[in-house]
Amino acid sequence: MQISPILSALRHHKAGTALIAMQIALTLAIVCNTLFIIQQRVAHLSRPSGIDEAHLLRIQNQWVGQHGDYAPLLAADLATLRHVPGVVDAYATNSVPLSGGGWSTGLGLKPSQNGPTAMTAIYFADDHTLPTLGVKLVAGRNFRADEISDMPALSKPTPPFVIITRALASKLYPHGDALGKSVYVAPDKPSTIIGVVRRLQAPWTGNFAASFSDNSTLVPFRLITNGTNFVLRVRTGQMGNVMRTAPKALYAANRMRVIPDDDGVMPFSAIRAKAYASDRGMAILMAVICVMLLAITAAGIVGLTSFWVGQRRKQIGVRRALGATRGDILSYFLTENLLIGMGGVLLGIALAIGLNLWMVTRFEMQHLSLWYVLAGAVALLLLGQGAVFAPALRASRVPPVEATRSV
Amino acid sequence: MFGYYFELALCSLKRNKVLTALMVLAIALGIGASMTTLTVLHVLSGDPLPDKSAKLYYPQLDPRDLSGMHPGAEPPNQVSWMDGMNLLKAGRADRQALMTGGAVAIQPAESAIDPFFEDARFTTRDFFSMFDVPFQYGHAWGKAEDDNDARLVVLSQRINDKLFGGVDSTGKTLRMGGKDFRIVGVLDSWRPTPHFYDLTTGNYSESEGVYLPLLTAIDLKFPFNGSRDCWGNGTNADMKTGLCTWMQFWVQLDTPAKASAYKQFLINYSSQQKSLGVYQREPNVRLRGLMQWLDYSKVVPSDVHLQLWLALGFLVVCLVNTVGLMLAKFLRRSGELGVRRALGASRGSVFAQLLVEAGTVGLVGGIGGLLLAVLGLWFVRMQPSDYAALAHLDLPMLAATFFLAVSATLVAGLLPAWRACVLAPAPQLKAA
Numbered sequence: 049m050q051i052s053p054i055l056s057a058l059r060h061h062k063a064g065t066a067l068i069a070m071q072i073a074l075t076l077a078i079v080c081n082t083l084f085i086i087q088q089r090v091a092h093l094s095r096p097s098g099i100d101e102a103h104l105l106r107i108q109n110q111w112v113g114q115h116g117d118y119a120p121l122l123a124a125d126l127a128t129l130r131h132v133p134g135v136v137d138a139y140a141t142n143s144v145p146l147s148g149g150g151w152s153t154g155l156g157l158k159p160s161q162n163g164p165t166a167m168t169a170i171y172f173a174d175d176h177t178l179p180t181l182g183v184k185l186v187a188g189r190n191f192r193a194d195e196i197s198d199m200p201a202l203s204k205p206t207p208p209f210v211i212i213t214r215a216l217a218s219k220l221y222p223h224g225d226a227l228g229k230s231v232y233v234a235p236d237k238p239s240t241i242i243g244v245v246r247r248l249q250a251p252w253t254g255n256f257a258a259s260f261s262d263n264s265t266l267v268p269f270r271l272i273t274n275g276t277n278f279v280l281r282v283r284t285g286q287m288g289n290v291m292r293t294a295p296k297a298l299y300a301a302n303r304m305r306v307i308p309d310d311d312g313v314m315p316f317s318a319i320r321a322k323a324y325a326s327d328r329g330m331a332i333l334m335a336v337i338c339v340m341l342l343a344i345t346a347a348g349i350v351g352l353t354s355f356w357v358g359q360r361r362k363q364i365g366v367r368r369a370l371g372a373t374r375g376d377i378l379s380y381f382l383t384e385n386l387l388i389g390m391g392g393v394l395l396g397i398a399l400a401i402g403l404n405l406w407m408v409t410r411f412e413m414q415h416l417s418l419w420y421v422l423a424g425a426v427a428l429l430l431l432g433q434g435a436v437f438a439p440a441l442r443a444s445r446v447p448p449v450e451a452t453r454s455v
Numbered sequence: 456m457f458g459y460y461f462e463l464a465l466c467s468l469k470r471n472k473v474l475t476a477l478m479v480l481a482i483a484l485g486i487g488a489s490m491t492t493l494t495v496l497h498v499l500s501g502d503p504l505p506d507k508s509a510k511l512y513y514p515q516l517d518p519r520d521l522s523g524m525h526p527g528a529e530p531p532n533q534v535s536w537m538d539g540m541n542l543l544k545a546g547r548a549d550r551q552a553l554m555t556g557g558a559v560a561i562q563p564a565e566s567a568i569d570p571f572f573e574d575a576r577f578t579t580r581d582f583f584s585m586f587d588v589p590f591q592y593g594h595a596w597g598k599a600e601d602d603n604d605a606r607l608v609v610l611s612q613r614i615n616d617k618l619f620g621g622v623d624s625t626g627k628t629l630r631m632g633g634k635d636f637r638i639v640g641v642l643d644s645w646r647p648t649p650h651f652y653d654l655t656t657g658n659y660s661e662s663e664g665v666y667l668p669l670l671t672a673i674d675l676k677f678p679f680n681g682s683r684d685c686w687g688n689g690t691n692a693d694m695k696t697g698l699c700t701w702m703q704f705w706v707q708l709d710t711p712a713k714a715s716a717y718k719q720f721l722i723n724y725s726s727q728q729k730s731l732g733v734y735q736r737e738p739n740v741r742l743r744g745l746m747q748w749l750d751y752s753k754v755v756p757s758d759v760h761l762q763l764w765l766a767l768g769f770l771v772v773c774l775v776n777t778v779g780l781m782l783a784k785f786l787r788r789s790g791e792l793g794v795r796r797a798l799g800a801s802r803g804s805v806f807a808q809l810l811v812e813a814g815t816v817g818l819v820g821g822i823g824g825l826l827l828a829v830l831g832l833w834f835v836r837m838q839p840s841d842y843a844a845l846a847h848l849d850l851p852m853l854a855a856t857f858f859l860a861v862s863a864t865l866v867a868g869l870l871p872a873w874r875a876c877v878l879a880p881a882p883q884l885k886a887a
Contacts, residue, residue: 063874067779071772078768085761110678112560112570112632163523204685235687274678306560306572325839330758337769340484347477348776355783411757 054384064352065388072392072428075345077399080424081407082334084416089331093324095261097145098213098247100182100281101316103136105290106144107278108313109298110306118272119198121302128301129278132294134286139176140276143169143251145264146316146323147277150251155265156232157220166219166263168212169250170205170233173266178211178245180281186214187227188243191268199269206234207267211243215262233265253323255412287315342431349435353381357443364443365450374444381440382433389432393425400424456804457811464812471784475816478780482820485773486860487827488766494828494852495835496763498845499659499755503647507587508745510549512706512714514542514721517739518697518728520687530739531684532752533655534704537697537733543579547720548706549713550585554578555702556656556680557672559665562630563618573614573664574656574680577672583609583640585707586652591615593625593640601668609640609666631665632677642666648845649754651745653703655681658754659842697733718742756840770863777816777867785809785875792875793883805876813868814861821860828856 058065109125111118122140129138143150150171154164171177174196178185191211199205210233217226230238248264250257282290295307307313311322321328357364364377404416468475502508516538517530534542539553557575582588583595592615596607608629615624628635642662650660667677673694685699694701708714718740725738743751785792792805800808828848835846848856 063782063870064779067775067782071775071779074768074772074775078765078772082765110560110572112562112572160522162521304570306570308572322839326756326758329838330762333762334765337488337765341769341772344481344484344773344776347481348779351474351477351780352783355787358787407761411761 051383051387054380054387058384058387061356064356068349068352068385068388069392069395071345071348072389072432073396073399075341076393076396076421076424076428077403079338079341079428080396080400080416080420081403082338083424084404084420085413086331086334086338087420088414089327089334092253093327093331095249096247097249097316097320098181098183098245098262099145099249099316101320103282103284103287104181104316105280105282105287105294106147106314106316106319107280107294107298108275108308108311109278110275112304112306118274119270122270122272122276124301125278125298128297129280129294132280132290132297134283134290135294136281136283137176137180138278138280139174139180140172140270140278141177142172142271142277144171144277144279144316144319145249145251146253146319147251148253148323152250152252152257152260153233155216155220156235157230159232159238160235161232166216167257167260168216168263168265169252169257169260171248171264171266172199172269172271173211174268174270177266177279180279181248182281183248184246185211186244186246188241190243191266196268196270198272200272204234205267205269206237207239207269209240209242209268211245211266212241213245213248213262213264215247216260216264217241217244219263233267239267253327291315342427345428346431346435349385349432350439353385353436353439354442357381357439357446360443361446361450362453364446365448365453368446368448369451377444377446378440381436381443385432385436385440386429389429392432393428396428397421397425456807460808460811461815463808464815467784467788467812468815474780474784478777478784478816479820479823481773481776481780482817482860482864483823483827485766485770486821486824486856486863487831489763489770489859490824490828490848490852490856491831491835492759492763492766493855494832494848495842495846496755496759497849497852498648498847499759499842500749501648502746503649503651503749504586504745507585507707510707510709511585511745512548512708512717512742513745513748514704514706514717515741515743516721516725517736518700518734519736521735522686524736528739530741531700533682533684533700534702535697535700536695536702538728539702539704541724542704542706545720545724548717549709550581550707551705552579552581552585553669553702553704554582554652555669556653556663557667558678558680559631559667559672560633561614561618561665562633564628564630568618574660575665575667575672575677576653576663577667577669577677579669581707582652582666582705585705586647588645589643591641591643592623593638596639596668602670604671604674605668606634606636606671607639607668608636609642610638611642611662611664611666612644614664615641632675634675636667648842649749651749651754652705653681654752654754657841658752658756659840659845661841714742714744774863774867777864778870781813781816781868782871782874785871786878789875789878789883793878793880796880796883802876806872809872809875810865810868813864813872816868817861817864818857820864821857824860825853825856 126138126140129135150169152167152169155166155168157165175191175193178190220226220231221229226241227244229241231241233239250261250264291313295313400421407413515530516534518535518538543551543553555577557577558572559575560570561573562570579601580595591612600607624638627638629638646662649658683699683701687698708717721740722738725740728734795805832846832848836843
């Protein structure tokens with residue numbers, strides 16, 4: 049295929065050519081970056097929490113009109129819940145992964161250290177916590193029942209020992225020897241690390257905790273306060289039943305409580321969906337915009353090329369009369385589109401990278417991987433070829449006799 | 456003339472329905488996406504108290520210890536009990552209120568309604584007058600009641616509707632957290648957006664259902680809502696110290712002169728605390744106005760900005776697309792335009808005729824865009840975020856939709872119309 053006649057023809061259609069190229073460039077720039085954002089959001093929302101979500105249920109309970117000693121109420125509730133048919137185990141805590149609210153604190157390696165070594169989430173735990181959550185110990189041991197003490201609401205925890213996540217352990221003791229060492233949860237009293245678990249995500253999924261999302265510390269305390277979260281491990285297939293029967297059992301044991309209607313009883317699948325709703329919404333929105341952009345660009349190419357084919361019917365007829373085959377005409381338009389597309393794509397690559405650099409400064413975005421740009425470029429060239437195919441085919445069907453007609 | 460051009464435009468648009476539909480669709484999609492995101496941004500970045508915001512300020516002090524200090528650090532976003540009480544008692548502003556978020560267990564008298572928890576605001580009395588909170592019945596509590604643990608409560612309209620069927624409930628008793636409170640006031644509907652006075656309980660959360668005097672609620676140890684930041688030996692057990700920041704303190708300062716005097720007062724107060732050995736850091740104060748405070752706190756989610764930019768980018772592609780299609784459409788009609796030129800129409804009138812056609816596409820696209828924006832906002836309202844319910848199109852945004860659609864399409868029509876009207880008529884006539 050000779051390129052120079054195509055180029056000289058394009059010189060007569062500068063505006064149209066520039067418009068198609070510009071549209072391809074803009075589409076490429078936006079599509080690359082949105083695909084990249086989608087990938088980031090999907091990576092974010094599919095990060096594991098470390099707990100056996102499929103079998104877990106959370107019940108939020110608040111006492112009404114009771115004051116003072118919540119400890120026996122809490123113990124009674126746990127006994128009630130553990131006897132509900134379908135419940136394997138249960139424990140009470142201040143917060144759970146993905147719930148969005150909890151307690152964060154800085155950990156030090158020295159007493160009253162200036163600035164923390166690592167940030168962590170604090171989870172109140174007992175000997176039932178690890179088996180309930182299905183969190184695996186990779187080193188050390190679980191808490192024993194006699195090690196759990198009561199802690200009144202809003203006091204400062206000074207745990208004698210803690211269980212921490214592997215991510216936190218390697219942050220505190222990078223040589224992998226955290227077990228048995230001390231860490232300062234309280235500024236002046238050390239806590240011994242007696243166990244390390246594989247993974248347990250912090251309660252927050254937003255930017256606030258991005259730097260310590262896998263740092264969690266379990267402290268051997270029962271939080272004695274008027275509001276608590278019960279976490280239940282449910283037998284496979286029993287989730288629906290337990291969601292109905294467990295709150296009933298609690299109300300039957302004691303009516304002076306509130307379990308909120310909307311989010312009081314939630315399986316972890318729902319907690320996860322809620323935690324990542326905005327990320328998922330954003331990813332879906334981006335995907336819809338991408339598809340619409342590609343469709344609009346394709347439609348634009350079809351529209352302009354059809355016009356050019358209509359405009360050049362006579363010339364096409366002349367070429368056909370002079371011996372050009374249908375294939376020649378078809379490949380003329382395909383090549384023409386490829387040339388415009390390549391121009392657009394080159395401009396688009398520069399735009400895509402520029403747009404990404406701007407977003408890095410503006411939106412805490414990461415740097416765009418070049419693979420996205422290349423994949424986008426190839427996709428747009430293919431889209432262009434696909435879009436131009438129908439008008440090109442119509443052009444190739446222009447009969448040679450057209451050369452002799454004046455219109 | 457305009458009417459005639461409009462008729463010509465309709466004729467021409469009807470002639471090639473696919474191309475017209477494509478242009479209208481592209482404009483509608485671009486406008487719909489842009490207006491949806493613009494409306495969300497418009498709602499979220501609005502002024503919660505347009506008549507008052509210029510006079511409201513949010514003082515920040517820095518009572519923290521030296522741990523983790525670095526130069527230029529911003530002071531904490533909230534104040535401690537001690538500082539809040541000191542500033543409140545100093546009373547240097549025209550109005551001032553110290554407050555925190557909380558929750559109360561409401562135990563309705565009728566057994567038909569189960570006990571429930573409701574978000575509450577524990578505050579001193581100026582909250583109501585300073586923020587122009589409208590009352591439906593009754594009034595706020597007085598100065599004396601702020602100081603003597605009075606068991607009084609102000610209800611929101613929503614809670615009054617729920618508990619008392621919307622009738623005047625002032626003077627009645629409401630049982631909360633096992634104690635009886637006398638209702639002194641019922642608010643009219645009030646939802647400042649954003650929830651500026653306490654961002655720790657959600658940037659766009661609804662206003663609280665019940666309002667209690669601060670001291671009363673704290674002494675009854677009612678549950679707290681919000682965020683607390685403690686340092687050193689500050690423990691959450693005793694909140695009445697200077698070692699945890701967890702309260703919001705707002706002041707009303709009627710003139711800029713008063714504002715700068717108040718800032719100086721905050722600096723003097725900090726120096727005094729430092730010389731008393733209470734503060735460890737050098738004075739580090741801020742006195743941000745309401746809108747500055749919202750800006751500093753980045754209340755508008757960055758995703759909303761991202762969506763807006765994405766939508767505007769999408770609109771640009773749609774417009775480039777429309778320019779291309781219009782170019783094709785206008786140039787295809789060079790024969791017809793040549794006839795008009797040959798019959799005496801000036802370049803200007805051909806240009807005007809083509810722009811009317813472009814504007815018509817824009818108008819129809821604008822109607823489509825409006826429908827899509829309504830649909831888009833409905834979709835936004837289905838989302839679980841706490842600002843979702845606020846996403847409604849208002850009159851200015853409605854007007855903006857059409858303005859944007861028509862002006863964008865006119866801009867898009869400029870190049871094609873110019874290209875079509877500069878063609879010399881003679882060759883076009885010959886070709887035709």
